[in-house]
Amino acid sequence: SIQEIILALNAMSMTMKGVANALNAYNSQRLQEMKAKIDDRHTAMKGLRFLTGLDRDKISINDPYLGISSTSDLINVLVSQEAFKSVERFQKSDLGKNFAPDVYALTALNIPTNADPRAYVPWLCDIVIPSLSTGNPLLESIRIWCCKAADNFDEENIVCGLDSSISLLKAVSKATARLSVAENNAFVHNPHINADSDIALDKPETPSDNSS
Numbered sequence: 001s002i003q004e005i006i007l008a009l010n011a012m013s014m015t016m017k018g019v020a021n022a023l024n025a026y027n028s029q030r031l032q033e034m035k036a037k038i039d040d041r042h043t044a045m046k047g048l049r050f051l052t053g054l055d056r057d058k059i060s061i062n063d064p065y066l067g068i069s070s071t072s073d074l075i076n077v078l079v080s081q082e083a084f085k086s087v088e089r090f091q092k093s094d095l096g097k098n099f100a101p102d103v104y105a106l107t108a109l110n111i112p113t114n115a116d117p118r119a120y121v122p123w124l125c126d127i128v129i130p131s132l133s134t135g136n137p138l139l140e141s142i143r144i145w146c147c148k149a150a151d152n153f154d155e156e157n158i159v160c161g162l163d164s165s166i167s168l169l170k171a172v173s174k175a176t177a178r179l180s181v182a183e184n185n186a187f188v189h190n191p192h193i194n195a196d197s198d199i200a201l202d203k204p205e206t207p208s209d210n211s212s
Contacts, residue, residue, distance in 0.1 A: 002049045009042040037069070044074040047095045051078075051086045071099065075107045082112065084120045088127060101131035105138040113149045114156075117168040125175035134180050146172045 016035040020028045048065060068074050078087045090096040091104055108128050111120055124142070132139045150165035160167075 002045055002052065006042060006045045006049065009038055009045065013038050013042060040070040041068065043095060044068050044071040047071060047074050047090050047093070050093060050095065051090055072103060072107070075104065076110055079107050079110050080112065082115050082119060084123045088123045091127060101128070102136070102138055104128050105132055105136070105142065109141055109145050111145070111149075113152045117149070117164055117171070121168065121171045125171045129172070129175040130179055130182070132179070134176070134183055139176065143172060143176070
């Protein structure tokens with residue numbers, strides 16, 4: 001069971017910690033690196049247990065899940081299995097909050113191009129995209145991926161064909177526009193930006209009293 005795997009990984013981690021404390025610096029460092037990998041898998045399995053405990057239709061513990069070796073693996077497998085609600089739950093959980101937005105944005109690029117956009121647009125446009133900045137290269141990568149997915153819907157006439165293409169592109173366009181507006185508003189209302197700053201607009205020159 002998942003619980004048995006979690007207990008085994010925890011025991012291995014504690015054992016490695018004890019051994020590392022008794023070794024010299026070089027060997028201790030190598031052991032700490034191994035322990036970090038085990039701890040990452042331990043966290044991933046705890047995340048999987050959390051998700052299977054929440055879902056009404058429990059996630060099938062098939063080979064992809066049993067092969068998870070890290071939290072990134074867990075997120076990737078969930079996306080590849082189109083379990084987007086589970087990804088969203090994990091991202092909002094105490095475990096998921098420890099990971100940078102880029103981790104989830106990078107995973108979004110692995111969404112199957114034949115997946116129904118109605119299943120992932122809420123997660124992609126309401127959570128992933130708003131967590132990025134307009135200058136983040138992953139945002140452009142997501143746009144490119146969406147264009148490819150839209151072309152696939154249209155050319156292969158899958159899901160809802162052209163309707164899915166249009167819906168996906170509109171949703172991503174609106175999400176990036178909202179992100180841009182939010183950044184601009186934050187910039188305008190930044191208390192550290194004032195008329196004396198280097199980026200303030202130049203004031204028009206007033207004629208001096210000595211001018212003719």
